[in-house]
Amino acid sequence: MKDAIASNYSLIYAVVAAIPKGEVATYGQVALLAGLPGRARQVGYALHALADPSLPWHRVVNAKGEISLRSGGSEGDRVQRLRLEAEGVVFDRCGRIDLERYRWRP
DNA sequence: CCCATGACTGATT
DNA sequence: TAATCAGCCATGG
Incomplete structure (x- = not known):
């Protein structure tokens, strides 16, 4: 799974990295912004495969x-x-x- | 190629 | 608010 960066994962990571400090986004939200509507599961899969401490993955939560x-x-x-x-x-x-209060609204 | 698994979502009950 | 069901699809064996 070395081709992660060659897949849509890059886009997912980019979206996650764009989440403002102090706000959160749902998997579906990230998937949508990443151009993968309805693929929230894949977003979770991407984060599971991720191991980058500099990426604010903690701002991604479920619905x-x-x-x-x-x-x-x-x-x-x-x-x-x-x-x-x-x-x-x-x-x-x-x-x-x-x-309703912390959800990221781009 | 087929099958099982999974950091999920949304509608319905 | 919580529980259940069906749909979504990439990844690995």
């Missing part, structure tokens, strides 16, 4: 405004929340984000 847990039992989910809180994003008691 419910929750942190998507990934396989592997990584600590990523925990880090994601901490990073978002560090940017001013507030989680409710259920660990969810108010999308």
